Amino acid sequence: MRSRLQTLPISLVALLFFVMTQAEAAPVTYDVFVNTSAVSGTSGFLSFQFNPGGADAQSATVTISNFAFTGGSLAASSTNSGGASGTLPSTVTISNNALLNELFQGITFGSNFSFRLTFTGPAIDTPGGSSSGSAFGLSLYDSGEMPLLTTDPNGTVLTILFDPNGGRAVLTFPRDENGSPSVVTITEQAAAVPEPATLLLVGTGLVGLGVVRGRRRMKE
Structure with a gap:
């Protein structure tokens, strides 16, 4: 039978x-909280980047939404490069379609800020067939574009790596050379199940x- x-x-x-x-394919979503109380009142910059690791990297897009902050303020203007579009605190999208895809945003830091990241596209839904992955990064700088609140020399406080086969790695960095905990708290949201x-x-x-x-x- x-x-x-x-x-x-x-x-x-x-x-x-x-x-x-x-039903199985779903976006990858993270909620991110950044504690900037140690530099509250400091003027500087945020850099959101989503870049391919090579020319054959599968396409993907990250959406930055639900941006909110306590204290501080955003500068009136920002700079979009490559596949970045939109302005904070509204929704921003960054596609990994150029060598550099970045939102560079001026800010006066308050005690904290938070946002949601949603990754979509073939690199997320149907990974494979490529030798290159992609990387998302959040960096913090002072007004002279020197790193803030991280031991990473590039100013990175958060990196999310996507390998060509669909694997993911989330990296945060100590706040200072004394090994103070990262200022970033990141939580992955469970995919919706029918x-x-x-x-x-x-x-x-x-x-x-x-x-x-x-x-x-x-x-x-």
């Missing part, structure tokens, strides 16, 4: 597979279509 899935017409099997794979009732509804609907087709054939 064949399984119910095997008795479905090929087109319905393909549709069911598409629905199942679409409710069992929704999957059952989809499955029942497709099976129902198969039954209707079967009855029509019997009548012919």
